[in-house]
Amino acid sequence: MRIPSIPGFEKQALEKYFKNTGMAFVGKVGSLVITMLVNIQIANYLHLKLFGILNGAITYVYFFQAITSLGLDQYVVKELHQHPENRDTILGTSFRLKLCAGLLALPLIFLAYQAYPAKSTPYLFVLILSFTGIIQSFNIIDPYFQSQVQSKYIMQVQVTSYLVSAVIKLLLIYVYHASIIWFVYAFLLDWVLLSIGYIITYQRKGRSLRQWQYNGHLARKLVSYSWPLIISGVMVSVYMRIDQIMLQNMRNASEAGAYATVVRFSEAWYFIPSVIVSTLFPAILNARRDDVARYKRRLQNLYDLMVYISLPAAIVISFAAPLIYKLFKPEYAYAAPVLAVHIWSGVFVFLGVASGQQLIAEDYVRLSFIRTGFGAIVNIAFNLLLIPKMGIMGTAVATLIAYASSTFFIIFIPKLSKQGVMMFKSLFLISLFQKIIKR
Known part of the structure; x- marks a missing residue:
């Protein structure tokens, strides 16, 4: 398996991981x-x-x-x-x-x-x-x-x-x-x-x-x-x-059945960020021990990588959703726009997995619990608000809001706000443009 070059990370470390x-x-x-x-x-x-x-x-x-x-x-x-x-x-x-x-x-x-x-x-x-x-x-x-x-x-x-x-x-x-x-x-x-x-x-x-x-x-x-x-x-x-x-x-159960197909497709790739983080985080932790500035660069690179993978995938599947639902019987077709919305939750899942590992590395495990709990509360609240009005689409919107809220919850915690800013820079491609300008 040929391992691609990823800025900020040693190719040798990646090869060793992927071999195992x-x-x-x-x-x-x-x-x-x-x-x-x-x-x-x-x-x-x-x-x-x-x-x-x-x-x-x-x-x-x-x-x-x-x-x-x-x-x-x-x-x-x-x-x-x-x-x-x-x-x-x-x-x-x-x-x-x-x-x-x-x-x-x-x-x-x-x-x-x-x-x-x-x-x-x-x-x-x-x-x-x-x-x-x-x-x-x-x-x-x-x-x-x-x-x-x-x-x-x-x-x-x-x-x-x-x-x-x-x-x-x-x-x-x-x-x-x-x-x-x-x-x-x-x-x-x-x-x-x-x-x-x-x-x-x-x-x-x-x-x-x-x-x-x-x-x-x-x-x-x-x-x-x-x-x-x-x-x-x-x-x-x-x-x-x-x-x-x-x-x-x-x-009703019928709408739940349609939504289940959305969730299955949208969440099918959620194992990928865990694999990536497991691959790259040892190098990040080594930098944290040896060089704080390099640690921050590598962490920013990780957030960037999460966006580089999840953002194009969300765009492609959003447009491809009607084609995907050609695989189902016509009665499921109305779930295609819901998939086009729900798939964007993956962007925040990718960033959340990366920042969650950072919280553990910084010994902020308790804050990781709080963040997840906050996301659950937001999800329940918006589902109660949106499901009666929007049905299956309301559930997807509530999930998207909950995932985004949970991921960026740390920006309101003073000692972690800088990490939230780093994720914002990755999400809006600011760090990418900064790299291009430096070149």
Whole structure:
């Protein structure tokens, strides 16, 4: 893989990173393409209302994934790097913690549904999908392969499981003409297939789940590290998904089904900024330690890069939205203008991911929580205001406002306002013009 030159960053560092993670990236892209194509077929088969009902159950369970995952993965990778001799204890303890969290999520989901159900979505659908929290406990094997710099196995498992899942869902559509309940089971099966793939691959590498052990001291250590990520993950879930449930409850399942197609397309590329930031941030942190001026330049370069990628993509998809919806049945066509608006949220997501990493580097984790919480409040408030007046378009506008507000919330905090100004310079291409003038 040829690595392009990025101003302010060492090509050697990029090559080293992509050598280790490029296969995982390919796996994620491949899985994404498969999933998107199959979801289009499901949306067309179920039509607006039933697709909205199905998506309501998927979205509801999504709220609790931060709890069931416990935010453990990155800490497990770190522990496996530092103490490879304790592999079975680290994996066994993490698995037990995730399993307990998945079991705890079952009554929590039930109570949440009783308090604020998704209109038209039966609780049975939510209950079936809520078992994903238990099944995904086995995905703790993923961090093990990351720690071993063996991302090709992650890619193989993901692509294979999604291919099998795609075949099953297409059979449900074109051979069995199945009812909606079977698609609920099919989405649960996605997690089963992924877990089975990880287990088989782990065993083929000469490892055994029977050797996993639980250690109470390590469990307390991992939870003490991960609880801020759990809270942050819950807020992010509300921040990014509450609009879909609110639309379904305040309007109807049909509009929720149309909006679900918008969200799937608009958010499909949100993994890219995380990959970029993970690639470049070690170099930024080194500059922070050695040279403050260089640190600021590299941070500005990172913000610029986020805009250089997200802005053209938003422009292209805005114009291409009507063509994209040619892939759907005509009843979905009215969602095309909504996609043209919602896609611009990605610009603020890209900048937000970059600045969020900067907040962590500067030890402002608490402010990161506050910023996400502020975005969630703004999202809920504007959805309450705009959904009754504008319907599905109101939801997209509310999301765009919320993402922008959350990203630039730091400009009102004196000690972080300079970072907000740097993002503004990138967003409005001021820093780009300054570079051109200097040349």
